[in-house]
Amino acid sequence: MCFASWASRIPDISLKLGLSEGELGQLLLAVPVGSLLALPPAGWLVHRWGSRQVLLLAAGLYSVALPLLGLADRFWRLAPALALFGLASNLVNIAVNTQAIGVQAHHDRPIMGSFHGLWSLAGFLSGAFATLLISWHLSPLPHFLIIMTVGLAIIGVAHRYTLRHDEGREAGGLAWRRPDPYLLRIGLIAFCGMLCEGTMFDWAGVYFQRVVRPGPALVTSGYVACMGTMALGRFAADALTHRFGATRVLQLSSALISVGLLLAVALPYLLPALLGFGLVGFGIAAVVPLSYSAAGQAGSMAPGPALALVSSISFTGFLLGPPLIGFLAEASSLRVSLAFVALVGAGIGLLAARSRPRKAYLTVPQKLAG
Template sequence: MGHKTLSKQTNRLAIGTYFFIAGITFASWASRIPDIKQKLELNDAELGGILFALPTGSMVSLPISGWLVAKLGSRTVMLLAALCYPLVLSLLGTADSVVILTSLLFLFGLLGNMMNISVNTQAVAVEELYGKSIMASFHGIWSLAGFTGAAVGTLMISLGFIPLQHFLIVALIMMAMALIMKFGRMPKDAVTGNQPIFVKPDASLLKLGLISFCCMAAEGTMFDWSGIYFQKVVQAPPSLVTLGYSAFMGTMALGRFLGDGLVLRFGRKEILQASGGIIAAGLLLAVFFPSIVTATIGFLMVGFGVSSVVPIVYSQAGKSEKMSPGMALAAVSSIGFFGFFIGPPLIGFIAEAFGLQWSFGIIAILGFGTTVLARFTKFKS
């Protein structure tokens, strides 16, 4: 019994470490977007266009990732992605042209979502070992890593480190962590063999995907544009440009560590309905009152609002009775991550035409869609 408990704890620690690797790798890129934008002398529309490389890589990766997990097992795919994802981060620091940056972002999006599908498939397996909801805690680690990445980014900027130096340090540390923790991974997935690359989600998975889409459009906007919003609209001093992003990541991490308890107390549907309202209210507060204090409070609200949505959706998708966890997660993520990556480029085009505040207002309306859709969705216990 003691050995079994130790094994569960080891598995949970290892998979949590891989969530941390995924979170800090992406956050490191996000924290230096304003610097890279300035380095390449891009306007908002040009940056938005380049950011389309991320959703393209994401959407190419998602069906392939689900297929690879079904064929090779999430254990193998996760380790490969955990080594290659930080490696491409370091290469992003070398980008000195639009073509190179766009190409690397495509690869970064592809590997990021390969990491996402495989690590969440592993998390579903660990959750089954515990026999209770622990998915939110894994995503809490991802968010904590994002908060850490933002803080490290702020430190690197203040110390005068260029993006290449910053990214290389992070990449080497994360790759070492991936190798150290590889022995605690879950075994090869039970469901393997002949699986189609493209899977059409059933009605229940489609609803979960649309809920994820609405939430993740807001989440992607915060990752890619929060620093620029504080820079251009809030007009924060350089030392406080990352304040909004840090506030968002901090409450998202806190909300995810509290998420399993909140779901147990109030229910999945109720939490999702409340989440959409909090997302919309936080964004609108930052839009109508763009001072440092009120915008920071608004971004704190958005972080808490998005915190529980993805863990609930992924946990439910992993319980699908019609396809393997990896394929179900890929199907739902194909919809949700389209929102995550289509939001930021959309922001760029709307901002160039009407202003950054208007574009954030539109994302607030979309975020409220989480509330509306959750009302018409059934959830398994």
């Protein structure tokens, strides 16, 4: 809810601050920079304190940081607020995925996609809510205050249901060693997925605003279409992975990302662009859940540090994607920059075809796979 609320108001905030595409690209760098700053301590904090404590503290910070984005009225004020927002976001990311891996260990089938599906469902609903508020001409600050209130209320209710002990916390420890090549391969696949995902989050609304040019009430429709199909894809990803295996699912994901982006670029009109962004949402749906599930089940490291390692690699894609799109758009056009992202999406399928994932990555945790 927090992230989708920010992403849906990027076009409004960009207009408010009078940012060019290149300047917006520089500003968007602040969120992944904050996320990367969280990575060195994240694995250690989760391993030392447990994912539950880190999750509850970070989720509260995430909710409270959101209104700061609506208060900022200058570039130099918004940038540090976005960095704090990104830092809280990734602390939540590492902690909540560690919790999810602990829950999955008690099931005989993959369920990680469903957890990420709930994240995408919240993004879809929040994007739709933002569209409604925009049609009412409500500014970002009261919008963000509403989301902060709802977020804190959810934390107050849900905290009692979190796991108090992490699965596999003793595995691998935190000693410095050469990274597991398997985790590095997973991280590279996640890198490509996160670059595509970050591009859609930060630039879908801007692409519709400046290239597709629908009515003001439809500027967020491309973002909402992507988030909606991503949610559907993630709820279906567990069953598809269980039946066909991660490699085939990743290859299909790769094809959908590339075809969807190329369709939106070739036909920059409302209906084709909506269809294209919807296909991209289906495509990126399974990449991160499969990658994080594989990292948490690797066995060579405890889940928290393993997730931190894969996130370090993947968030580099999240770091590079949005500003790179801005720089490419400044030098050429937004259509050319999205065509480049389509090539990155194609790389997911190539990497999946060349790797040999472990059994846990294909289906269920090793101790349950027998």
